[in-house]
Amino acid sequence: MMDWTTLTNVLINYPYIIVSGLLLLAVLILAATGNSRLIRAFWSNPYSSAAFRLFLGVSFIVASMTKIPYPAEFAENVAGFMMVPTWGVNLMGVLMPWAEMVAGLFLILGIRTRAAATIIGALLVAFIIGLTLNLVKGTPINCGCFESIGEPISWELVVRDVLMLVMAVQILLYDRLFVFDRGGFIWRERKI
Numbered sequence: 001m002m003d004w005t006t007l008t009n010v011l012i013n014y015p016y017i018i019v020s021g022l023l024l025l026a027v028l029i030l031a032a033t034g035n036s037r038l039i040r041a042f043w044s045n046p047y048s049s050a051a052f053r054l055f056l057g058v059s060f061i062v063a064s065m066t067k068i069p070y071p072a073e074f075a076e077n078v079a080g081f082m083m084v085p086t087w088g089v090n091l092m093g094v095l096m097p098w099a100e101m102v103a104g105l106f107l108i109l110g111i112r113t114r115a116a117a118t119i120i121g122a123l124l125v126a127f128i129i130g131l132t133l134n135l136v137k138g139t140p141i142n143c144g145c146f147e148s149i150g151e152p153i154s155w156e157l158v159v160r161d162v163l164m165l166v167m168a169v170q171i172l173l174y175d176r177l178f179v180f181d182r183g184g185f186i187w188r189e190r191k192i
Helices: 004-013 015-032 036-043 046-067 071-080 086-109 113-137 155-174
Strands: 179-181 184-186
Touching (some): 071 086
8 A cells, every 4th residue: 555655755756657657548548539539639739748848858957957066976877888988978977967957948948949859859869778788788787867876777767768758759749839939938839
C-alpha cells in the first residue's frame, strides 16, 4: 500500500512518470474509442506542444542547475560514458549544462522553440545511445542526469529519455503558440 509520503516523493522526484502515465492513459482512451482522428488531433494539438514545452523546459533547467556549479563532477560523469574523446570531456562538462539551461529557457519563454527542441532532441539521442551502450556493456556508472553524483544507470532512464524525445519531436513538428516576436510577447499561431 502506498502512503502519502511515497506518493508525494514520486510526484516531486519523478514527474515524468505522471506525465507519461497521463499521456498513455489519454492515448489508450482515444484508442479504445476506435477513433484515430482523435489521436491525431491530440498529437498535433498546439496546446499539447505548450504542455510538452513547459515540462521539457523545467526538466532541463532543473537538470542543468545541479551540473553548472560542479563542472568537474559532471565531467567525470561524461568521461564515465566513454563517448567523448579525452580532450573533449572538460569542454562537454562545461558546455552541456549551459546548453540544457538555454534550451530549457527558450522552450518555456517561446523563443526559437523549434531550435530549442532540436537541441534538446539531439541531447536526448546522445543520452539514449550512451545509456544503452553502457547498459549493454554492464558498465557500473552513475547517470549524472539530475544530480552530479546520483542514481546508477538503468533501463528506466532510457524509457524516460525516449518519452522526452517523443515530446521534443512533437514540439518540433506542431508548436505554434506563445511566440516572442520582434514586437514583444504575442499570442498567435505560427504558420508552417
